[in-house]
Amino acid sequence: MTESQSISTAVVPSLHVIPREAHNISRKQMSQGTLRVLYCLREAGFAAYLVGGAVRDLLVGGEPKDFDVATDATPEQVKALFRNCRLIGRRFRLAHVVYGREIIEVATFRANGGDDEGDRLTDDGGRLLRDNVYGSIEHDAVRRDFTANALYYAIEDFSVRDYVGGFADVQARVLRLIGEPEARYREDPVRMLRAARLAAKLGFTIAPATAEPIARLAPLLADASPARLFEETLKMFLSGHAVASFELLEAHGLLPVLLPETAQALQSNKSGALRRMLVQGLRNTDARVHADQAVSPAFLYAVLLWPAYCRALALLQAQGVHAAEAQRRAADRVTLHQVARIALPRRFSQPMQEIWLLQPRFTLRLRKRVFRLLSHPRFRAAFDFLELRLAASDSHADDVAFWREAQLHPSDATADSAQDRLTPDEIGNDAIAEAGDAPRKRRRRRRRPTDTRPAAE
Structure with a gap:
């Protein structure tokens, strides 16, 4: 049969x-x-x-x-x-x-x-x-x-x-x-995700017999089409019920299959700071949907995969990898592993990485760097992400205040003294605080060779 x-x-x-x-x-x-x-x-x-x-x-x-x-x-x-x-x-x-x-x-x-x-x-x-x-x-x-x-x-x-x-x-x-x-x-198997999504959307209770097999059969989602999982996650997290959907994914054992590295990072983060930030990000997303404001899959996935990025970054820095190199490698590693499960298009994964990699630059307040960051096409999304990080740690409060002022009064904010900026090594290895920009070698300008030929008569 x-x-x-x-x-x-x-x-x-x-x-x-x-x-x-x-x-x-x-x-x-x-x-x-x-x-x-x-x-x-x-x-x-x-x-x-x-x-x-x-x-x-x-x-x-x-x-x-x-x-x-x-x-x-x-x-x-x-x-x-x-x-x-x-x-x-x-x-x-x-x-x-x-x-x-x-x-x-x-x-x-x-x-x-x-x-x-x-x-x-x-x-x-x-x-x-x-x-x-x-x-x-x-x-x-x-x-x-x-x-x-x-x-x-x-x-x-x-x-x-x-x-x-x-x-x-x-x-x-x-x-x-x-x-x-x-x-x-x-x-x-995608019906397991639909059960969580519909229960969150409608405020329904999942019947016990319907809920019981989910945790046991969750690994079947690994065989589902990555493209289909991407579409299902957008429905789940961009329909105004993201927090409830996330909590149901956790409760029914679906999160480790859908976002495996994020689930692992949340479990190992004993302080709960990463989870607080992630949930606050989803709460903000719900608020924007209900206010009929635009929501970006790139920003959503920057939030969802941030715990995984922080964990990967901390591991690389613990191995002695230089700060800037660790950031790039961590971003690539998390993205590569996740797209094998959920087909996150490059038009979203690239801005997601840019949001992450811009975070350390908010601690660097040299005048030229400030103007350069303010003019970056991803500045607004990165700054919104910085504000979101206050849900995890208030250590970013000074940076948030500075960049709020910088947007209102760029000339006053960029007069900040050199002693207020941090060097990459001073920022430390904490994955949540991040590391600063890598020191760049100054390029020697190549001079054009002097023409020693005699002038034509």
């Missing part, structure tokens, strides 16, 4: 219709594009339902960012109905209907059983590689991951259709997997 068959035998769908007067969902909360897709499919004779996260979020009073539609029409039939439609995906064949900047994702009901035939494929470990075997709405409900995501809003009578107890779980604020948890996690 395959893992897909075990799901089928473990869960028997049973329809529960929640009428309009028993729920709070209104068509006014849906986008015009979503309503056009739903009505067009219905008028063409197909079943069409708003499904998944949008229904769940509307039930708990949230505002969905995306609206997904489920139908018995095949992707090709959907494409024939909408000129503004494109088909995507191999693992899951989907139709995207585009209205301006809005994309309505339309998925065909998927079957919940069968062997690895047709267009379904699983590997030896039960991980689902491709699933394009179509079925009924009952089959589709059982195939979904969590009961809260298996709710269908019917446009014809404005009811909510529930086949697996999802409505009661949403009311009770419980996140529960459909089917046998271990089999579902093996089918797609």
Whole structure:
């Protein structure tokens, strides 16, 4: 029996219709594009339902960012109905209907059983590689991951259709997997991260049976696509619930697999300073998201991997590596090790490293250095990071005060005396305090050779 068959035998769908007067969902909360897709499919004779996260979020009073539609029409039939439609995906064949900047994702009901035939494929470990075997709405409900995501809003009578107890779980604020948890996690290990992310986002409790296998099966994430893990971490940490997500990753043993060197550094940092700073950084990120301000993946990962960088830097300095060289090597080492797990693009990893490597320069207050740092394109992000480091140690308070003044009154701040600056060796080997800039050898200017030829007559 395959893992897909075990799901089928473990869960028997049973329809529960929640009428309009028993729920709070209104068509006014849906986008015009979503309503056009739903009505067009219905008028063409197909079943069409708003499904998944949008229904769940509307039930708990949230505002969905995306609206997904489920139908018995095949992707090709959907494409024939909408000129503004494109088909995507191999693992899951989907139709995207585009209205301006809005994309309505339309998925065909998927079957919940069968062997690895047709267009379904699983590997030896039960991980689902491709699933394009179509079925009924009952089959589709059982195939979904969590009961809260298996709710269908019917446009014809404005009811909510529930086949697996999802409505009661949403009311009770419980996140529960459909089917046998271990089999579902093996089918797609990223579901463990989704459990933590959704519980953090919704304020739900993860059901005990759903939570129990996570720590034991967490190593399966090492086989997940690094690119997919990157996308999942962005959803987790840049959606306004970063602190809660991080705490759930810790609680369920997922952090050592997702951010192994950070987890190791946090465990060895007995004072808790590195964790305080990391959590404060995530708290600041949440505040920016809720204030509708821009958030940068580069800054996020500078925060998440800072403990790992500090630990690597301390180890290199303990080996006698010169300060500036230790900084560069530590930054490269941490980045290289992490991208093997999470595919952090270079457009984010390079600014992340620059934020780290600029930190020691805040202790150097020579006039030329001050102006040079103020004009650096990464100055603002690096200074914000310096301010964040106050959560770990107040030893940076003087530097923060100086550079705040330097931004307001550059001429006054750069009049600082030479005795206030530190040399690289004086800064010490502490990984959190960092080391200063490496002394640079002054280049000897090459003089042009004197022309000793006689002048032309």
